[in-house]
Amino acid sequence: MDYPAPVARLIDELRKLPGIGPKSAQRIAFHLMRGSRDDATRLSEAVGTLLDGIRTCAQCHAVTDRELCAICSDPARSAKVLCVVEEPHDLIAVEKTRDFRGRYHVLHGALSPLQGIGPDELKIQGLLERVREGETQEIILATSPTVEGEATAVYLARLLKPLEVRVTRIAMGVPVGSDLEWADEVTMAKALEGRREY
Amino acid sequence: MLNSLQYAGRDAAPGAVSQGPGLVWVRHLGIKDLRNINEASVELHPGLNIFCGHNAQGKTSLLEAVGFVARGRSFRTENSRSAIRRGAPMLHARAEAGKEGHFSALEVRVQPGRREFRVDGQQVSPREYQGRLEAVVYSTDRLRVIRGPMRERRQFLDRSAGALWPAYRTDVRAFERVLSQRNAALQEGARDLPVWTERFLELGARLRLRRAEYAARLSAMLQRGFAPAGEEYEVLTRPARVAAEADARSQLAGEIQSLQRRERAVGRSLAGPHRDAVELLLNGRDAALEASSGQARSLLLALVLANLEVYREETGRNAIALLDDLDSELDQDRTHALCQAAAGRTQALVTSAHPVWAESLRSRGQLFHVSDGKVQRA
Numbered sequence: 001m002d003y004p005a006p007v008a009r010l011i012d013e014l015r016k017l018p019g020i021g022p023k024s025a026q027r028i029a030f031h032l033m034r035g036s037r038d039d040a041t042r043l044s045e046a047v048g049t050l051l052d053g054i055r056t057c058a059q060c061h062a063v064t065d066r067e068l069c070a071i072c073s074d075p076a077r078s079a080k081v082l083c084v085v086e087e088p089h090d091l092i093a094v095e096k097t098r099d100f101r102g103r104y105h106v107l108h109g110a111l112s113p114l115q116g117i118g119p120d121e122l123k124i125q126g127l128l129e130r131v132r133e134g135e136t137q138e139i140i141l142a143t144s145p146t147v148e149g150e151a152t153a154v155y156l157a158r159l160l161k162p163l164e165v166r167v168t169r170i171a172m173g174v175p176v177g178s179d180l181e182w183a184d185e186v187t188m189a190k191a192l193e194g195r196r197e198y
Numbered sequence: 199m200l201n202s203l204q205y206a207g208r209d210a211a212p213g214a215v216s217q218g219p220g221l222v223w224v225r226h227l228g229i230k231d232l233r234n235i236n237e238a239s240v241e242l243h244p245g246l247n248i249f250c251g252h253n254a255q256g257k258t259s260l261l262e263a264v265g266f267v268a269r270g271r272s273f274r275t276e277n278s279r280s281a282i283r284r285g286a287p288m289l290h291a292r293a294e295a296g297k298e299g300h301f302s303a304l305e306v307r308v309q310p311g312r313r314e315f316r317v318d319g320q321q322v323s324p325r326e327y328q329g330r331l332e333a334v335v336y337s338t339d340r341l342r343v344i345r346g347p348m349r350e351r352r353q354f355l356d357r358s359a360g361a362l363w364p365a366y367r368t369d370v371r372a373f374e375r376v377l378s379q380r381n382a383a384l385q386e387g388a389r390d391l392p393v394w395t396e397r398f399l400e401l402g403a404r405l406r407l408r409r410a411e412y413a414a415r416l417s418a419m420l421q422r423g424f425a426p427a428g429e430e431y432e433v434l435t436r437p438a439r440v441a442a443e444a445d446a447r448s449q450l451a452g453e454i455q456s457l458q459r460r461e462r463a464v465g466r467s468l469a470g471p472h473r474d475a476v477e478l479l480l481n482g483r484d485a486a487l488e489a490s491s492g493q494a495r496s497l498l499l500a501l502v503l504a505n506l507e508v509y510r511e512e513t514g515r516n517a518i519a520l521l522d523d524l525d526s527e528l529d530q531d532r533t534h535a536l537c538q539a540a541a542g543r544t545q546a547l548v549t550s551a552h553p554v555w556a557e558s559l560r561s562r563g564q565l566f567h568v569s570d571g572k573v574q575r576a
Contacts, residue, residue, distance in 0.1 A: 111390050113382035119390055147375040147397070155393040184325065185364040 007033070059130070061106040061123045063088045071095075071103055078102050080137045084127065084156065086110050086144055094142060102140075105130065110148040111155060119155065127156070131163050138166040145172050145190075221516050222331065223545035224264060225301055226294040231286035232266075233259045234571040241575075242545070246537065246563025249549045249573070250556035256571040257549035258337070261520040264547060266291040266306045268333040268518070270313055270324065279310045295331045304330055332361065332509060336502045337522035343501070344478060344485055344494045351476035352409075355433075358505050359412040362512055366408055373401040377472055385465035395454065402470040403446035409471060410439035412508075419504035424539035426532040429493065431500050432479040496532055503539055510543075519546040530558070537562055 002008065007029055014025035032040055056062065057069035064070065071077050081102030085091050091104050107122045130136060139160055143149035153169055160167050173191030174183040183191070221244070229238040235256050249257045258274065262281065265273040266289070272281050282289045288309035294301050304327075305316040315327035343354045360367035380394040388394075413433040420431040440446050453469035454461070461468050478485040478497060485497055502519065509517045519540060528536070537559065540546050546563075550556045556565060565576040 111379075111393065113379050113386060113388050113390070113394065116386075118386075118388050147372050147379065151376075151379070151390070151393050151397050154396055155390055158393070186368045189365040 056106075056108075059126075060104045061108060061126065062091050062104055076101070079135045081140065082127075082130065082136055082138070083140045083142050085142050086149060086152070090142065090144070102138075107143070107152065110143055110146070110152040112148045122152070124156070124159070128159060128163070131160060131165055136165055138168060141167065141169045220297055220514075221542075221544065222295065222297055222518070224267075224293045224295045224331070224518060227260070227263060227267075228290070228292040229260070229263045230290035231283040232263055232289045232291060233281055233283060235259050235263075236283065236571055238571070238573050240566070240573050242547070243564035244545055245541065246559060247545070247547045248556050248559050248563060248565045249547065249568050250553055250565060250576070251549075251551065251568035253551055255568045256573075257551075257568045258522050259571075260568065260573065261335075261522050261547050261549060263291040264293065264331075264518060264520055265333055265335065266308065267293040267295070267304050268331045270306050270308075270315065270327070273335045273337070273520070278308050278313075282308065282310070293331065302330070332513075332515070332517035333520050334358075334502050334506045334509070334517045335520045335522070336499055336524070337520075338495070341494055341498060344489060344498055346486075348475060351478065352471070352474065354501070355409055355412055355416075355435075355476055358416075358508075359408065362509060363408075366412075369401065369405050369408060373398075373405045373471060376401050377467055377470070381466050384461055384467065387462070398467065398470065399447050399451050399454070403443055403450050405471040406435075406437075406450065406474065407440070407443055407446045409474075409476075410435045413476065414439060415508050415511075416501070416504050419507045420500055423507060424496075424500045424503045424536060426496050426535035429496065430479075430481050431485075431497055432482075433501075434475075434477040434479060436475040436477065492528060492532065495528055496536075499528075499536055503543075506544060516544040519544050521546060521548045524548045524550055533559070 003011065010029045010032070011022075011025045014020055014028050015022060020028070032043070053065045054063060055065070055067075057064045057072055058067055059072045060069060062069045062071065066073070078101055081100075082105050083091075083094055083100060083102055084105045084107065085094065086107050086109060088106055088108075091106055094100055094104075105123070105127045107124065107127075109117050109122050111117060111119065111122070131139065139156075141153040141156055143152045143156075157167050157169075171194050172187070173194055174180060174187060180188070223244045224242050225244075227238070227240045227242060229235050231237075233256065234254075238256075238260070240260070249260055251257050259281075262272055262274055265271070266278075266281075272278050275281065288307050290305070290307055292303060292305040294303055296302055303316070303318050305319075307314040307316075313324070315322050315324055317327065317330070340354075342350045356366070356370050360370055376394065376397045380391070380398045382388070383391045383394045413435045417431075417433045420433065425431060437449060440449060450470060454467075457468045467473075478501075480489050480493060480497055485494065489497060499521070502521075506517050506519060509515070524533075524536075533555070541562075548559070549568075559565070560576070567574050567576050
């Protein structure tokens with residue numbers, strides 16, 4: 001027997017979400033069916049209004065509900081250091097350290113010819129303009145340590161260096177606060193490769 | 199050197215005999231619902247174990263079970279779920295493995311879409327599990343490593359080295375990813391092609407170097423190892439090995455430079471580790487073209503054993519040798535030489551469909567008869 005159309009439709013929509021397979025989609029759909037109408041209304045409203053109030057920051061392209069995001073409009077945050085990340089959630093990850101007092105630039109992806117993502121698909125022009133304005137002294141390339149993230153970092157470094165700005169790349173190595181023996185071999189090898197004078 | 203294959207009399211209880219000092223071996227093998235094996239429980243010999251039976255009786259499945267315990271997957275198929283006995287929900291492979299005085303129960307359960315690892319009954323993560331038991335495999339369908347296209351030999355080197363060095367495995371994966379990205383960039387004439395070329399050069403040079411180093415180590419082992427009938431084996435990688443990563447890089451850059459126009463025309467990377475030659479030499483000549491059937495089998499065995507030796511040199515531990523269908527195409531002399539080479543260095547599990555051949559090895563270990571998914575000591 002097939003599901004009634006409304007259930008099937010919900011399952012189909014849920015399946016499009018990242019990390020949700022057919023079984024999870026079914027489970028969520030039935031969970032919602034069993035729940036109260038209020039819960040369902042709140043969820044549908046949250047989804048419905050999500051895109052209404054949301055935009056990307058005119059300067060750094062982070063997700064915000066204003067013209068300029070909270071970080072770009074905070075005078076206490078230094079514009080001398082820009083941290084370049086791939087996705088908005090990467091920004092949150094750096095922000096959680098509470099140690100970084102500079103500003104960000106979100107690329108919204110990484111170079112990937114296989115997926116048809118080239119330099120024009122990323123927010124690179126805006127980054128160059130910000131640097132040309134002259135206030136920036138250092139760019140931290142915090143793209144992911146994947147093949148695509150690495151290539152994106154190399155691409156940006158080539159564009160940025162002629163602009164006479166300091167370009168750095170985040171280090172890769174062993175996690176802090178745990179014993180060395182728990183580090184996987186590849187990370188350990190990276191950490192050895194990236195060792196520094198002490 | 200201790201010759202464990204000889205000092206175990208045919209009536210000695212397997213397991214009661216100690217293997218060479220510090221050798222890892224499987225004392226007991228338990229199987230449930232693996233292909234046509236309903237349930238099996240086998241006490242193994244620390245040296246040579248010969249499984250004899252007609253075709254399709256379950257001999258190879260016994261070896262496959264050890265492979266499952268070692269690596270969590272089948273060496274016969276990419277699709278592990280196809281190894282689950284028809285009608286059964288999951289397969290179970292369990293081995294009591296370790297060194298004398300320190301054995302643990304290693305267990306793998308495979309069901310469609312799910313794999314579980316246990317050590318002494320405790321479930322552990324795959325990362326925690328891996329490396330507890332290593333196995334090297336010889337089977338006649340691997341003869342394509344000797345005679346098949348070049349890709350087979352590249353893959354053989356990369357997989358064997360990848361099993362030893364996780365960083366090698368990561369390098370191979372990263373290179374393959376960069377290769378497909380660069381190919382896509384070439385096809386589209388993408389503006390960011392230079393960046394992909396740069397990454398390609400870096401990862402390609404590193405993989406070339408690593409592969410050449412591994413080939414050199416295998417070659418050195420081959421020269422000291424199993425070599426029946428006075429044959430000489432060698433592994434060669436081309437282009438020839440260079441000393442440093444920077445040299446490998448400029449070498450590869452030169453090749454890419456000269457192929458620039460053609461690469462753009464065909465939309466593919468035309469030089470690099472994915473196209474390099476890996477040659478197996480037999481008495482100085484290309485084995486892919488010249489080796490006889492028996493010679494090809496000996497060379498493959500020699501490679502497997504050399505691999506095992508590199509593993510031991512690197513980790514201080516031995517890998518179990520799984521030698522499938524070690525059939526009559528290896529004559530008496532070659533078989534004898536093989537047993538000499540393996541003796542005292544590791545535990546070996548061997549299958550054969552030829553009773554006479556199997557019987558001739560009986561004095562060197564334990565002979566089992568396999569019939570209709572059931573195993574019996576002979």
